[in-house]
Amino acid sequence: MRKLVISAVTVLCLVMMLGSSIYAQRSFTFWSMWNEGEPQQQVLARAIKDFEAEYGVKVDVRWAGREVLSTVRPRLLAGENIDLVDQNAAELYGALVVNNIAGPMNDVLDMLVPGEDKTVGEVLKKQSYEGFFKEDGNLYVIPYNLISAGFWYDKDLWNDLGIAAPATWTEFLEACDVLKANGIDPIAFGLLTEVYRSYFPTEVAVRVLGAGALNAAAGDPTGELFKDPAWVTVGDILYQMSRKGKNLFMQGYEGSVYPAPQMDWIMGLAGMFFCGSWIPVETRPAAGPDFNYGCFIFPMIEGGQGNPTSVRIDPYGFNVLAGAENADLAKEFVAFFLKEEYCRAWVEETLNMTPRDGIPAPPELADLQAAIENAQSTHTDYDGVHADYPGWYLEVFLPLNAEILLGDITGAEYAEKLSTMTKDYWARQ
Amino acid sequence: MDPRSEMYKNRYKNFILVATVPVFVFYVTFMIVPIGMSFFYSLFDWAGFTSDMEFVGLGNYSSLLFKDDLFRRTILNSLKYVFYGGILIFGITLLFTYRISNFKSKRLKDFIQMLMFVPNTISPVALGIGWTFLLNPRWGAFNNLIDTLGLSSIKRPWLSEEFIFGSMMSLLVWIHVGFFLVMFLAAADRIPYSLYESAQLDGASSWKMFMTITLPLIRDIISTSVVMWIIFSFKIFGYIFAFIGGAASDPPVSIRNIAVQLYLTGFGKRTPLYRLGYASGMGIILLLLVVILIYVFQRLFRTTEAIEF
Numbered sequence: 001m002r003k004l005v006i007s008a009v010t011v012l013c014l015v016m017m018l019g020s021s022i023y024a025q026r027s028f029t030f031w032s033m034w035n036e037g038e039p040q041q042q043v044l045a046r047a048i049k050d051f052e053a054e055y056g057v058k059v060d061v062r063w064a065g066r067e068v069l070s071t072v073r074p075r076l077l078a079g080e081n082i083d084l085v086d087q088n089a090a091e092l093y094g095a096l097v098v099n100n101i102a103g104p105m106n107d108v109l110d111m112l113v114p115g116e117d118k119t120v121g122e123v124l125k126k127q128s129y130e131g132f133f134k135e136d137g138n139l140y141v142i143p144y145n146l147i148s149a150g151f152w153y154d155k156d157l158w159n160d161l162g163i164a165a166p167a168t169w170t171e172f173l174e175a176c177d178v179l180k181a182n183g184i185d186p187i188a189f190g191l192l193t194e195v196y197r198s199y200f201p202t203e204v205a206v207r208v209l210g211a212g213a214l215n216a217a218a219g220d221p222t223g224e225l226f227k228d229p230a231w232v233t234v235g236d237i238l239y240q241m242s243r244k245g246k247n248l249f250m251q252g253y254e255g256s257v258y259p260a261p262q263m264d265w266i267m268g269l270a271g272m273f274f275c276g277s278w279i280p281v282e283t284r285p286a287a288g289p290d291f292n293y294g295c296f297i298f299p300m301i302e303g304g305q306g307n308p309t310s311v312r313i314d315p316y317g318f319n320v321l322a323g324a325e326n327a328d329l330a331k332e333f334v335a336f337f338l339k340e341e342y343c344r345a346w347v348e349e350t351l352n353m354t355p356r357d358g359i360p361a362p363p364e365l366a367d368l369q370a371a372i373e374n375a376q377s378t379h380t381d382y383d384g385v386h387a388d389y390p391g392w393y394l395e396v397f398l399p400l401n402a403e404i405l406l407g408d409i410t411g412a413e414y415a416e417k418l419s420t421m422t423k424d425y426w427a428r429q
Numbered sequence: 430m431d432p433r434s435e436m437y438k439n440r441y442k443n444f445i446l447v448a449t450v451p452v453f454v455f456y457v458t459f460m461i462v463p464i465g466m467s468f469f470y471s472l473f474d475w476a477g478f479t480s481d482m483e484f485v486g487l488g489n490y491s492s493l494l495f496k497d498d499l500f501r502r503t504i505l506n507s508l509k510y511v512f513y514g515g516i517l518i519f520g521i522t523l524l525f526t527y528r529i530s531n532f533k534s535k536r537l538k539d540f541i542q543m544l545m546f547v548p549n550t551i552s553p554v555a556l557g558i559g560w561t562f563l564l565n566p567r568w569g570a571f572n573n574l575i576d577t578l579g580l581s582s583i584k585r586p587w588l589s590e591e592f593i594f595g596s597m598m599s600l601l602v603w604i605h606v607g608f609f610l611v612m613f614l615a616a617a618d619r620i621p622y623s624l625y626e627s628a629q630l631d632g633a634s635s636w637k638m639f640m641t642i643t644l645p646l647i648r649d650i651i652s653t654s655v656v657m658w659i660i661f662s663f664k665i666f667g668y669i670f671a672f673i674g675g676a677a678s679d680p681p682v683s684i685r686n687i688a689v690q691l692y693l694t695g696f697g698k699r700t701p702l703y704r705l706g707y708a709s710g711m712g713i714i715l716l717l718l719v720v721i722l723i724y725v726f727q728r729l730f731r732t733t734e735a736i737e738f
Contacts, residue, residue, distance in 0.1 A: 067696070067697075069697060069701070069703075070696045070697055073477050073478050073703075074477075076478055076479065077477065077478065077479065077480065090701070091697070091701050093701075094697070094700075094701025094702075094703070095476075095478070095697060095701045095703050096478070098476075098701075098703075099476045099478045099479060099481075099703070100479075101478050101479065191589075191590075192588055192589070192590070192593065192673055192681050193673070193678040194678045194679055194681065195678045196678075250567075251566070251567060252565075252566030252567050252586045254586050254589040254590065255564075255566045255585075255586025255587060255588035255589035255592070255593070256565065256566060256567070256586075256588065257561055257588055257673045257678075258673075258678060260561075260562075260565050260567070264567065269567065386700060386701075387701060390700045390701055390702045391702070393700060394499060394700055394702075395498065395499055398682075399682075402590065406590075428492070428496045428497075
């Protein structure tokens with residue numbers, strides 16, 4: 001009897017072990033930057049559910065919110081396996097790539113989008129990712145949300161005033177003159193909101209010197225690259241915008257902070273507002289359904305070496321971590337999420353742009369999408385200095401930008417200080 | 430059992446030991462060990478994502494104290510919060526204590542106390558954001574009020590670099606005056622009325638009575654409150670984070686204290702710094718500053734007399 005019981009238990013154990021190995025479900029873990037209930041989360045959650053059903057897999061997803069990278073840190077340190085994360089590209093690069101935690105995503109570009117005969121690389125706009133290849137030839141982000149930036153304006157107001165979207169700096173200044181003549185401050189701006197403060201210095205540098213010049217100069221420990229006379233031009237244009245130059249910013253800009261500038265613009269106190277493509281979503285409730293959104297990219301600066309069509313690309317996307325145990329499955333999901341169905345849902349439900357070609361942006365973002373499609377060059381958020389040299393960005397760039405945009409220093413002093421402070425900064429490291 | 434017996438004394442000792450051990454274990458586990466670990470991490474250049482740690486010895490401390498202008502500014506800001514904030518808060522609280530403790534109507538006294546305390550019941554984030562709306566240079570209620578009073582010449586961009594620290598301080602003062610007022614009034618209420626009656630018979634004015642009776646007899650509460658303020662002011666986080674920063678941006682350097690700078694350095698946010706080792710060094714410096722300030726304060730204001738009524 002005893003032998004019989006032992007044999008039965010042994011057989012049962014073997015059957016269970018065999019069964020569990022046959023039915024072991026493939027799975028991967030995904031830590032996402034979205035919070036439950038947000039439209040973006042809902043589109044992603046739907047795609048995850050479909051992916052699980054179609055592939056017979058399990059996705060262990062955590063909706064961690066915007067601080068997702070801080071949240072995954074102790075988990076990674078504790079040895080927990082995390083396969084996939086998503087965040088703004090600059091943050092992915094600043095946190096994960098710098099610390100060698102991000103895995104290369106080049107192979108995803110060659111994967112077929114499920115159910116379609118095109119690869120991920122073929123369906124994505126090149127502009128959405130081409131600026132994110134590192135020196136090692138690797139791409140560490142596959143975008144699914146395309147964010148860009150430009151000057152937002154009220155098309156109806158500008159039509160009434162007879163102003164067309166300016167293409168050059170001269171036209172831009174003329175447009176500002178018309179706005180001023182009509183009692184409207186040209187540009188809504190809040191100096192103390194640090195996110196805004198470096199927009200203009202970056203855009204002007206990109207137009208005057210070209211994409212990548214700011215990044216290269218920031219990383220030059222000698223500070224010599226800032227001695228290029230073109231940096232004086234950059235400083236002169238910024239000074240021109242300040243209260244001591246042509247005074248293009250709205251009244252009280254030195255003490256205005258988010259969300260006041262965008263509200264001032266919506267209320268018609270300012271004629272335009274430079275910001276990201278999230279602005280229509282944020283301002284529509286206050287602007288009302290009839291507000292006619294227009295957008296143009298930073299105008300060409302005459303004599304500048306930068307490509308005048310260059311647009312800022314600041315995508316949100318996926319990275320499969322370097323040590324991920326289920327990297328293949330996670331990458332399959334990345335390709336899956338770029339199916340036309342979900343990209344359309346992304347546009348329609350979140351009112352954002354998709355990096356996928358051939359899907360029209362929401363009407364509010366149509367101008368910006370056209371500018372992106374027309375762009376022969378792109379530049380990243382703050383020309384990448386924010387992610388590559390965060391200390392320099394905080395200690396050199398931000399304070400100097402405040403000084404020049406207040407008109408407290410001249411263009412020549414701006415260039416000189418950029419050079420000396422950069423040298424000092426790197427000497428301290 | 431006779432309390433004087435050896436057995437009783439031994440049992441009492443055992444009871445004390447048993448009662449103390451869990452607290453001691455808790456304190457060591459959640460206070461001493463983390464402080465020790467922070468010090469350990471502060472000796473490394475470490476992002477915190479992997480176990481790759483580069484030993485830099487006291488390098489983080491020398492950078493923080495001698496090279497990092499940003500951190501030195503946050504130390505200065507922290508000290509300004511402690512001293513300027515302390516002077517304003519305790520000055521105003523004492524004036525209110527003087528006025529309110531003279532009220533005959535208890536109901537009125539309670540109502541004012543409640544009114545003053547209300548900001549402490551509101552979320553710091555809501556208060557921080559609300560304050561920026563109030564001080565908006567263009568359409569904020571404060572500048573509009575100034576206009577209405579016909580004082581347009583004193584209108585200022587209250588959130589500009591020049592004024593922002595004062596604006597932040599005004600929020601902190603408003604909140605904390607209510608908090609400490611409740612403590613001071615509670616302390617003043619326990620003073621026997623007979624003392625005031627005697628003083629009144631001697632012809633003392635209400636100010637004289639406040640200075641010679643109330644103030645000396647609530648000094649223990651004042652002293653405790655100052656220690657609390659030193660700790661509070663170094664730890665202020667939510668108000669500064671919400672004030673101007675909010676979702677869109679890191680708080681400007683002009684109002685950052687060490688706690689905020691520590692968080693921004695160690696945990697990324699808008700600028701992906703992620704320097705956990707360096708931030709741990711900030712934490713240790715913060716701890717030392719608090720300990721030193723409290724020690725100095727207690728040395729300066731220590732009294733040996735117990736307050737008895």
